[in-house]
Amino acid sequence: MIYIHVPFCHRKCTYCAFFSKVEGGKWRMDSYVDALIEEMRQRRDEQAHPIKTVYFGGGTPSILPIEQLERIVKALHDNFDLSQVEEVTLEANPEDLTIGYLQGLKKLGLVNRLSIGIQSLDDEMLRLLNRRHTARQAIDAVENAHKAGFDNISVDFIYGLPSMTSLTSMTSLASKVSHLSAYALTVESGTALAVQVEQGRVELPDEEEVVRQYHSLCQQFSDAGFLQYEVSNFARPGFESRHNSRYWNRTPYLGLGPGAHSFDGFRRRWNKPDGTFEQETLTEADAYNELLMTALRTTRGVSLAQVPEQYKERLHREMQPYVDSGWIVVRSEVGGWRYEPTPEGLLHADGIAAALFV
Secondary structure, three states: OEEEEEOEEOOOOOOOOOOOEEOOOOOOHHHHHHHHHHHHHHHOOOOOOOOOEEEEEEOOHHHOOHHHHHHHHHHHHHHOOOOOOOEEEEEEOHHHOOHHHHHHHHHHOOOOEEEEEEEOOOHHHHHHOOOOOOHHHHHHHHHHHHHOOOOOEEEEEEEOOOOOOOHHHHHHHHOOOOEEEEEEOOOOOOOHHHHHHHOOOOOOOOHHHHHHHHHHHHHHHHHOOOEEEEOOEEEOOOOOOHHHHHHHOOOOEEEEOOOOEEEOOOEEEEEOOOOOEEEEEOOHHHHHHHHHHHHOOEOOOEEHHHOOHHHHHHHHHHHHHHHHOOOEEEEEEOOEEEEEEOHHHHHOHHHHHHHHOO
């Protein structure tokens, strides 16, 4: 699997703490694509072949002109075996998805899944988040994608906002897509939103209200025919994100572009914006902790068969309080046990995992 980081954005969202460059800065797109293609050439032997999934993330990949995406797609074919590709996702902002742009994407012949960052269908909330699109543009983007021939469409929403009056509109839009992601608004230090909250210009809901919003979203998505398969992710049967699911299974992947991370099963590497990189070798304890953190956020949970031998007895023992509380269900499977979070347990997944760390 391959992740491609596109670092450009039209403008910075108030909540965003990721590395990105506003378009028109010194990071020019042509030089970025040149460097990306060279990195592919240098690192093409680091990833097992054939490639099953590719993910264009950001930043805002849809900011790239079709001509630049065409260069990237050609380089992928030149450097990797794509004969068994199942899923290629491109993250996009609604304002970029004109009929012409979508038709150009379709002609590339590789991208078969869109992940559209809608975030809210309330124009006031979109202004708060410093998003460029309107609610109408978000709806149009989904409809345009269908017209262009895309039938695997995911949309992102944010909850934990001061207003969730657009919830009904969200679930109405859900009937036109195959996948939904819902993320709690997080106030990251150093962001514009953090400053606004500190100065009292923005008042966010308390934890109890955020949890209420989350449960409401889960219920309405379920009513609309979506199955929850991870804390923040819901899909119609068969439309789960194959790429992201492999992250949660700790499948090795190659990350290309500034800020991209890679994992070979033993080491994690992350690219730095200056063209250098850092890496660390995971200990067995690190790998165990990562397994707990990712697996317990999914409805499949963690299997004892995935756990190193020296931690199996410990895990079975330390899971018991969460089983007693109704947050974890223990199921028998070939070779042992599987620990699956209940709906309430998913809400506490990160805390459960942290408590189980070695």
